[in-house]
Amino acid sequence: MKIPRSELAELIAGAREGEKFPLAKLISGVERPDSFEFRKNLFEELSSSGLSGKNSLTIGFTGTPGAGKSSLLGELATQFLKADHEETMAIVAIDPSSHISGGSLLGDRTRLSLPAREKRIYFRSQPSQLELGGVNPYTYHVIRLLRCFFRYVFIETVGIGQNEIEVSKLADLSFLVLQPLGGDQVQFMKSGIMEVPDSFILNKSDETALANSSYHMLITTLEFLKDMMPGKNLPPVFKTSTKTKQGIVELLDFIRKANPAIDRSLETQLQLKKWIKNEYGNFGLRKIENLPYSGSKDFETLEALALQEIQKNLSL
Ligand SMILES: Nc1nc2c(ncn2[C@@H]2O[C@H](COP(=O)(O)OP(=O)(O)OP(=O)(O)O)[C@@H](O)[C@H]2O)c(=O)[nH]1
Numbered sequence: 001m002k003i004p005r006s007e008l009a010e011l012i013a014g015a016r017e018g019e020k021f022p023l024a025k026l027i028s029g030v031e032r033p034d035s036f037e038f039r040k041n042l043f044e045e046l047s048s049s050g051l052s053g054k055n056s057l058t059i060g061f062t063g064t065p066g067a068g069k070s071s072l073l074g075e076l077a078t079q080f081l082k083a084d085h086e087e088t089m090a091i092v093a094i095d096p097s098s099h100i101s102g103g104s105l106l107g108d109r110t111r112l113s114l115p116a117r118e119k120r121i122y123f124r125s126q127p128s129q130l131e132l133g134g135v136n137p138y139t140y141h142v143i144r145l146l147r148c149f150f151r152y153v154f155i156e157t158v159g160i161g162q163n164e165i166e167v168s169k170l171a172d173l174s175f176l177v178l179q180p181l182g183g184d185q186v187q188f189m190k191s192g193i194m195e196v197p198d199s200f201i202l203n204k205s206d207e208t209a210l211a212n213s214s215y216h217m218l219i220t221t222l223e224f225l226k227d228m229m230p231g232k233n234l235p236p237v238f239k240t241s242t243k244t245k246q247g248i249v250e251l252l253d254f255i256r257k258a259n260p261a262i263d264r265s266l267e268t269q270l271q272l273k274k275w276i277k278n279e280y281g282n283f284g285l286r287k288i289e290n291l292p293y294s295g296s297k298d299f300e301t302l303e304a305l306a307l308q309e310i311q312k313n314l315s316l
Pocket residue numbers: 064065066067068069070071072109110111158203204205206207240241242243244
């Protein structure tokens with residue numbers, strides 16, 4: 001997609017004002033498979049407008065289907081708007097690909113309804129393309145773009161296993177959302193997932209008896225894991241209910257006060273390697289081992305260098 005620099009600057013200015021259409025247009029641009037030129041110009045333009053996304057926090061919400069991730073994000077958004085501040089948030093919901101329509105399922109299922117004219121919140125859904133490991137390959141670029149405009153970027157993904165690991169790579173802070181019983185804890189422990197999230201949310205706490213027994217089971221499991229990993233603290237566990245609103249304010253406070261160490265250059269490297277591996281396999285990975293990763297190079301600079309290396313070897 002070729003967009004003149006002046007038009008790009010105009011779209012950025014619009015998105016910066018909180019307008020949804022210019023932002024959606026920019027997102028569509030980075031979601032395309034052949035987006036290199038577009039991204040290169042876009043991120044150059046963003047950075048020369050002083051928009052680096054450096055101060056934006058990315059928060060992952062993952063968990064089993066139906067645990068209440070969307071409802072929770074809806075409540076957080078509502079609470080976020082009530083609070084008296086000028087901060088902004090974006091929510092990206094990554095849906096399981098619909099094998100029936102090929103499109104996103106979220107429209108039918110989400111309980112998230114936001115005021116349409118509200119400029120402080122932006123909502124976007126993306127089909128996940130499960131065969132590629134849960135997170136759509138363009139998700140990274142979309143997140144990177146949203147960080148330039150929003151203080152908080154939330155990512156919702158569904159499923160257990162690989163998905164969570166992929167999301168936690170993009171998130172500065174990750175939550176695993178569980179619902180009472182259902183054998184979740186045992187399943188999660190089996191898949192090694194307990195090591196991934198920074199924090200847990202036990203939602204549907206209005207189902208009091210079940211929630212209490214699940215809560216204790218979760219704490220016991222976490223204490224057991226902690227004993228196996230000396231030096232690790234017990235992660236926070238939030239009990240929430242989107243029905244009674246229990247724990248929502250506390251959860252939002254926790255997120256707003258969180259101050260995790262953010263290393264975007266490591267993320268850039270990881271994402272580049274992941275993409276090269278998808279495209280060129282281990283051959284590609286070997287060729288880019290010695291790229292000049294140090295320093296804060298942007299993704300497109302490294303991407304161009306990586307392609308050069310690979311092309312050099314392919315044309316021999
Ligand atoms: N009792 C109770 N039900 C809840 C709560 N939160 C969500 N639900 C219900 O749980 C169901 C699933 O909620 P969603 O928010 O769509 O869950 P989700 O995790 O986003 O679901 P997927 O995106 O399909 O994986 C809905 O019927 C909600 O009304 C809660 O706190 N208590």
